[in-house]
Amino acid sequence: MSRTLHGEWTKLRTVPGQLWTLPALPLAMIGCTVLVATAAHPKESGTLDPTVLSLSGVYVAQTVAVLVAVAVVSSEYPRTIRTTLLANPRRGQVFTAKTLLVAGAVGALSVPAVALSLLAGRRTLDQVSQLPLSSGVVWRATSGTAVYLLLTALLAAGIALIVRHAAAAVGVALALLYGPYLAILIIKMPDHVLHTIQKASPMTAGLAVQTATGTGTAPLSPGEGLAVLAGYAGAALTAGWLVLRVRDA
Secondary structure, eight states: OHHHHHHHHHHHHTSHHHHTHHHHHHHHHHHHHHHHHHHHTTTGGGGSOHHHHHTTTHHHHHHHHHHHHHHHHHTTTTTTHHHHHHHOOOHHHHHHHHHHHHHHHHHHHHHHHHHHHHHHHHHHTTTSOOOOTTOHHHHHHHHHHHHHHHHHHHHHHHHHHHHOOHHHHHHHHHHHHHHHHHHHHHSOOOHHHHHHHHHHOHHHHHGGGGOOSSOOSSSSOHHHHHHHHHHHHHHHHHHHHHHHHHSOO
16 A cells, blocks of 8 residues: 555656646635735725635635646546556555545645635735634634645545546536536526525535634535535545446556
């Protein structure tokens, strides 16, 4: 298992295009947060949740998390995956190694990215009344955002195992994340339909964890929202494992 995991890490770090994707996650998270917080400061931000504004870079950072996950899983398709499975025919180990690498890479990047994004956003919104950093609500929103990015990456990893094509996997994952959200913005819907979509969509449900004041836009508690996203990620990984197990390389 350790050799398989080391092999997967070697593949990721020795391909320049994939390696440069890694630092893009914190840069995207922090940069987008500063832009959004600056645009909302000082008048408009008074009507919005400052903690959500300080973590708003997640909307761009999740795209990078998807790219990292897809790069780890599907970069070998359609040819070199045969070499990997010839070297280690235990497909369960290959699946586990790829999943652990996705979780480790995105998790290691998400924690500092989210923490620095929060600090940068709070500094930009320094004239707005905010909860103290010691507040349990702020800690929950911050740690929950890091977990959100991790679950998003695992969801993309499962999709990549199913689709077996990098561009298609990225497209499916981003459509699943952004599609319902864009539909909500574009199409005028009855409230009950809107709430149903928000409850069922992985992005709007998962990001309920950021809410620090009020109830937020999604009619779900933070824990329920993350559970919805975790369900999507678990289902995608399960399906991906079955595809890897039964299909030819």
